[in-house]
Amino acid sequence: MNGAATAAGAGASAPRDDAVIRLERVSRVYRVGESEVRAVDDVTLAVRRGEFVALMGPSGSGKSTLLNLLGCLDTPSSGTYRLEGEAVQDLSEDRLAEVRQRRIGFIFQAYHLVSRMTAARNVELPMIFAGVPPPARRERVARALAAVGLSHRAHHRPDQLSGGERQRVAIARATVNEPAILLADEPTGNLDTHAGGEIVALLERLNAAGLTIVLVTHDPGVGGHAGRVLRMRDGRILEDGPSPPAGAGPGPGAPAAGGAA
8 A cells, every 4th residue: 555665774763654545444334125235345545645546437336435435424334544644433523524624625526506606705615614714715715716717707606607617616615725635526527528628637736736636537538637546346446556648538528438426
């Protein structure tokens, strides 16, 4: 796995674990009548700080369930999940909510913007929940929208924006609290090729600036932009390695292989 190098020499200090995400034999089991469904099955995984990881696999392979576990939207049935060294499955609901607000950014295929609010107000929402003072909120909203190229659309509502612009607002909202990780669930799934390519390029820039990203996608053209691809089937990670060249499959917005996420 991706742990830090072992310190050499007798009496050396313990090696630093540079994994932002560390799963040890994590499973998520659901009851369906009298049957068990192992949506995630005995997964051990480490994601280092600054990695860009794509989760790929057919429908029902466990990708979205694993992403929900990483985002603290669900809890493991067994095993250990540590986020920046903290065992999150042991946290109270209040503490979990705080972790989601401050340390995890989320991007979804359907954007999940508040329709009656402007782009600026949508970006501001996570900071309101986190208790950031108004002057700091205004400054950070302006900076976040500038980073995604939407300063000129700050006062437009979602219904006045294109799909690509809505997703860029969602990215600004997801990153405004400077999270430890950004989780993206099919972020180009509702976009055409051009808009999808812009979103992937933006994610690459954020990753180059140091943000850790885990992305679920069916599209090999999107997954090819990640530095590492995890391929899942039946709740297990079957393949863990560097991504193929970005041009090896259909581009963002092309028909996805394998059905729905």
